[in-house]
Amino acid sequence: xxxxxSGRAFRRIGHVLVITxxxxxxxxxxxxxxxxxxxxxxxxxxxxxxxxxxxxxxTLDHLTFLFTQTRFVxxxxxxxxxxxxxxxxxxVLALPAAYSLARLSGRWGERVGIGxxxxxxxxxxxxxxxxxxxxxxLGLQDSLWxxxxxxxxxxxxxxxxxxxxxxxxxxxxxEDAAMVDGLTRFGAFVKMVxxxxxxxxxxxxxxxxTLVTQEFVYALTFLSSEENQMIGTGIPIFLxxxxxxxxxxxxxxxxxxxxxxxxxxxxxxxxxIAGFTVGAVK
Amino acid sequence: MLAPAVLYILLLVAGPFLLAxxxxxxxxxxxxxxxxFVGLENFRSILQSPSFRIAVRNSFIFTIGSQIVVIIASSxxxxxLEQPFRGRGMLRFLMLLPWVAPIALGAIGWKxxxxxxxxxxxxxxxxxxxxxxxxxPMWLGEPHLAIASVLLVHSWRLIPFSTVILLAGxxxxxxxxxxxxxxxxxxxxxxxxxxxxPMMMPIISVAVLFGIIFTFxxxxxxxxxxAGGPFDSTQVLPSLAFTLGIQGSDLAAGAxxxxxxxxxxxxxxYLMLRVAHRAEVT
Amino acid sequence: MAVVETxxxxxxxxxxxxxxxxxxxxxxxxxxxxxxxxPSGSGKTTLLRxxxxxxxxxSGDILIGGRVVNDLSPRERRIAMVFQSYALYPHLSxxxxxxxxxxxxxxxxxxxxxxxxxxxxxxxxxxxxxRKPRELSGGERxxxxxxxxxxxxxxxxxLDEPLSNLDAKLRASAREELERFHRRVGTTxxxxxxxxxxxxxxxxxxxVLNKGVVHQLGTPAEVxxxxxxxxxxxxxxxPPMNLAELAELIVGFRPEHLRPSSSVTGDAVSFRLKVENIxxxxxxxxxxxxxxxxxxxxxxxxxRLTSAQDLALEGTYDFxxxxxxxxFFDRSTEKRIEPRAVSLQ
Numbered sequence: 012x013x014x015x016x017s018g019r020a021f022r023r024i025g026h027v028l029v030i031t032x033x034x035x036x037x038x039x040x041x042x043x044x045x046x047x048x049x050x051x052x053x054x055x056x057x058x059x060x061x062x063x064x065x066x067x068x069x070t071l072d073h074l075t076f077l078f079t080q081t082r083f084v085x086x087x088x089x090x091x092x093x094x095x096x097x098x099x100x101x102x103v104l105a106l107p108a109a110y111s112l113a114r115l116s117g118r119w120g121e122r123v124g125i126g127x128x129x130x131x132x133x134x135x136x137x138x139x140x141x142x143x144x145x146x147x148x149l150g151l152q153d154s155l156w157x158x159x160x161x162x163x164x165x166x167x168x169x170x171x172x173x174x175x176x177x178x179x180x181x182x183x184x185x186e187d188a189a190m191v192d193g194l195t196r197f198g199a200f201v202k203m204v205x206x207x208x209x210x211x212x213x214x215x216x217x218x219x220x221t222l223v224t225q226e227f228v229y230a231l232t233f234l235s236s237e238e239n240q241m242i243g244t245g246i247p248i249f250l251x252x253x254x255x256x257x258x259x260x261x262x263x264x265x266x267x268x269x270x271x272x273x274x275x276x277x278x279x280x281x282x283x284i285a286g287f288t289v290g291a292v293k
Numbered sequence: 294m295l296a297p298a299v300l301y302i303l304l305l306v307a308g309p310f311l312l313a314x315x316x317x318x319x320x321x322x323x324x325x326x327x328x329x330f331v332g333l334e335n336f337r338s339i340l341q342s343p344s345f346r347i348a349v350r351n352s353f354i355f356t357i358g359s360q361i362v363v364i365i366a367s368s369x370x371x372x373x374l375e376q377p378f379r380g381r382g383m384l385r386f387l388m389l390l391p392w393v394a395p396i397a398l399g400a401i402g403w404k405x406x407x408x409x410x411x412x413x414x415x416x417x418x419x420x421x422x423x424x425x426x427x428x429x430p431m432w433l434g435e436p437h438l439a440i441a442s443v444l445l446v447h448s449w450r451l452i453p454f455s456t457v458i459l460l461a462g463x464x465x466x467x468x469x470x471x472x473x474x475x476x477x478x479x480x481x482x483x484x485x486x487x488x489x490x491p492m493m494m495p496i497i498s499v500a501v502l503f504g505i506i507f508t509f510x511x512x513x514x515x516x517x518x519x520a521g522g523p524f525d526s527t528q529v530l531p532s533l534a535f536t537l538g539i540q541g542s543d544l545a546a547g548a549x550x551x552x553x554x555x556x557x558x559x560x561x562x563y564l565m566l567r568v569a570h571r572a573e574v575t
Numbered sequence: 576m577a578v579v580e581t582x583x584x585x586x587x588x589x590x591x592x593x594x595x596x597x598x599x600x601x602x603x604x605x606x607x608x609x610x611x612x613x614p615s616g617s618g619k620t621t622l623l624r625x626x627x628x629x630x631x632x633x634s635g636d637i638l639i640g641g642r643v644v645n646d647l648s649p650r651e652r653r654i655a656m657v658f659q660s661y662a663l664y665p666h667l668s669x670x671x672x673x674x675x676x677x678x679x680x681x682x683x684x685x686x687x688x689x690x691x692x693x694x695x696x697x698x699x700x701x702x703x704x705x706r707k708p709r710e711l712s713g714g715e716r717x718x719x720x721x722x723x724x725x726x727x728x729x730x731x732x733x734l735d736e737p738l739s740n741l742d743a744k745l746r747a748s749a750r751e752e753l754e755r756f757h758r759r760v761g762t763t764x765x766x767x768x769x770x771x772x773x774x775x776x777x778x779x780x781x782x783v784l785n786k787g788v789v790h791q792l793g794t795p796a797e798v799x800x801x802x803x804x805x806x807x808x809x810x811x812x813x814p815p816m817n818l819a820e821l822a823e824l825i826v827g828f829r830p831e832h833l834r835p836s837s838s839v840t841g842d843a844v845s846f847r848l849k850v851e852n853i854x855x856x857x858x859x860x861x862x863x864x865x866x867x868x869x870x871x872x873x874x875x876x877x878x879r880l881t882s883a884q885d886l887a888l889e890g891t892y893d894f895x896x897x898x899x900x901x902x903f904f905d906r907s908t909e910k911r912i913e914p915r916a917v918s919l920q
Binding site: 026039040048063110129134160162225231243244246261 | 294295297298299300301302303306308309310312313315318321366369370372373374378383385386387388389390391392393395396397398399400401402403405406408410411413416421426427449452453457458481506510511512513516517530531534535538539544547548551552554555558561562564566
């Protein structure tokens with residue numbers, strides 16, 4: 012749209028200003044993690060030094076420390092393990108459920124769908140106390156299996172909600188045709204619906220995984236020993252020895268854990284938005 | 294095909310929820326095998342405790358305060374990001390980081406930025422001669438500043454989330470509408486406030502309602518940043534429940550405090566369904 | 576002084592170039608109804624949007640009321656536009672939709688009610704003022720959009736395919752309503768469409784565009800009877816003009832001028848036609864067939880007849896075209912040239 016010359020210049024300046032201010036405000040902590048990760052301790056802890064620049068030579072000491080002296084690698088492994096198992100459970104439970112909800116017409120199906128959406132709003136901080144007793148009763152204290160048992164309770168509702176949208180977009184005639192051609196309804200689901208929904212399934216895989224990496228409360232409540240931590244709990248709690256913060260290693264760990272998730276997340280952002288906007292965007 | 298998922302969710306959401314209610318009316322403690330029904334005793338004692346009242350106050354301050362910051366900031370940012378420009382993809386990635394990073398890791402990044410001695414913010418303020426060396430305030434060590442810090446970290450984390458949702462809302466408005474407004478003689482402000490803002494109301498409510506849930510039920514930011522301190526001044530309901538119920542072994546009190554989240558969650562769920570329903574009608 | 580004038584107006588798009596406009600010169604006449612007609616991607620909408628100020632020209636000038644308005648925003652151009660979707664503000668009542676341009680252009684508040692009621696009365700929507708757009712029918716929405724356009728008394732109306740969202744039945748009555756509306760207010764109007772029936776029925780003049788280039792500007796009768804080139808000849812008319820290549824010429828004639836020899840009098844060219852298909856369309860018949868022998872031998876042609884009951888499928892008949900109905904085009908430039916005598920035998 013056209014505006015007069017001065018207006019255009021004014022808006023351009025405003026635009027650049029807004030973008031700059033927000034980028035700096037939002038991304039600064041990550042820039043700070045990056046700088047801190049490579050600074051020598053003498054540089055970090057000398058008050059007279061300008062903290063924005065390297066006053067001493069950059070160092071890989073913190074990274075070496077992180078990978079050799081701490082359980083960081085183990086936590087990455089734990090997180091991946093829990094992530095993969097939870098993703099599998101989520102798919103097994105959510106795919107058939109989302110499909111039947113998408114195909115179930117009428118009030119009943121709608122009500123179950125709403126109910127599932129509402130369970131996604133139930134926060135861990137409401138349930139962690141009774142669940143901690145259930146976990147103890149099952150003998151799963153300080154075990155990754157406790158998380159594997161509990162995490163699907165929030166990944167499944169969110170995944171069902173996302174997948175329902177995908178399945179609803181698949182024309183019914185396609186399954187009807189498959190059934191006329193001799194498949195059962197379940198066969199049609201496995202051989203027709205799942206293959207054409209791969210992008211939806213991939214979306215669910217990514218978001219289930221990120222939900223697992225971002226969870227904090229259950230991991231904090233159920234896990235206690237150092238080697239059984241997830242990245243979200245291990246880094247902020249066990250990289251601190253007593254009152255001593257290993258800031259260089261801490262920041263490096265935060266950055267390393269965040270970046271891969273951020274890349275994946277960005278690829279699937281639009282799908283994710285669709286899961287939140289309910290029906291308010293057409 | 295729906296049954297396994299529904300059963301799993303019922304067992305791990307509805308079950309623990311009922312158990313929480315049960316605990317809240319009992320004298321359950323970790324290590325205590327005998328349970329007695331104590332009626333409203335737990336609720337009466339938490340209502341009388343000053344730390345509970347502070348937690349309620351803080352929960353509302355953080356939730357309302359951060360939502361005001363988030364909605365204003367993300368509305369501005371969504372306008373700035375709507376038109377394509379060079380480097381938008383990269384900036385979007387950077388701006389999304391606070392939301393994508395595991396919340397505990399983002400918070401620990403801020404803990405370093407707000408460190409009592411080596412805070413970069415303090416360094417800048419000293420360098421600008423606004424404070425004498427070592428004279429800058431302890432950001433997380435003084436109650437009012439600690440409250441402001443927690444509020445800002447919550448806002449920082451939710452701005453990207455709210456922005457992507459509002460962006461989706463803006464792109465869903467047909468381009469004809471702002472163009473018609475321009476032809477009708479409306480300038481930038483008039484178009485934004487009289488035409489686009491009212492049309493965005495449903496999607497803004499979705500962003501706000503999710504934002505309220507994410508902030509109100511979160512204990513991670515407070516737990517990492519201040520651990521509720523100094524002197525319980527930043528304690529919120531979920532972190533208080535954790536402190537009493539898990540660390541203090543008083544399951545009954547913890548469960549009772551968790552349950553105080555429920556009324557607000559019910560209101561939010563109701564409003565969310567109304568927004569979704571309205572969007573379907575129009 | 577023309578209300579709207581363009582000088583070498585050009586728009587180049589970075590990718591693809593669809594909808595580009597190439598050096599358009601145009602002058603509207605006072606109070607006329609000018610139609611931009613062309614297939615999709617011909618640049619007709621881009622041209623309109625440049626006049627509205629919603630699109631910046633790559634080069635050339637736009638003048639409104641004799642003043643160059645290239646750098647003026649839409650609000651400063653004294654134009655009104657009706658969009659394809661009508662672009663009614665969904666959250667505002669009909670009254671507030673119509674009042675919006677007044678409010679935006681800071682017309683005194685006391686005048687709003689009077690002006691809105693005047694515009695609403697003009698369009699016969701006085702009873703709908705409290706409704707929201709979603710409670711209106713398609714035809715009512717068009718009237719609200721027109722009322723919103725007229726209320727600020729613009730120098731020119733720009734209409735972008737306003738009938739394309741209506742179903743066929745409603746379209747005829749909405750078209751008639753637009754024509755009456757234009758006769759009543761007499762404001763210069765530019766109307767964009769890809770529908771030749773709308774163009775012929777409504778336009779005082781028609782500007783035929785293709786691939787960003789103006790092919791012809793003339794009254795509906797001029798563009799139909801004397802098309803400037805083969806594009807105009809085939810774009811208008813259904814079925815389109817029959818064209819046949821003869822040496823360095825292209826000869827064309829409209830289907831309605833190709834009739835059985837017995838009903839053609841005076842100077843005419845004739846040939847034999849083998850009838851291959853007959854369609855009965857109620858008021859008329861469309862006959863298609865292949866020319867047998869002569870210089871047009873093997874050429875497929877269409878004929879539009881009021882009666883084809885004497886014709887049978889696969890039969891061969893004598894057909895003729897009056898000499899003065901033959902149009903001639905240069906084969907290399909495809910432009911129309913002076914009539915000449917030819918023999919089709």
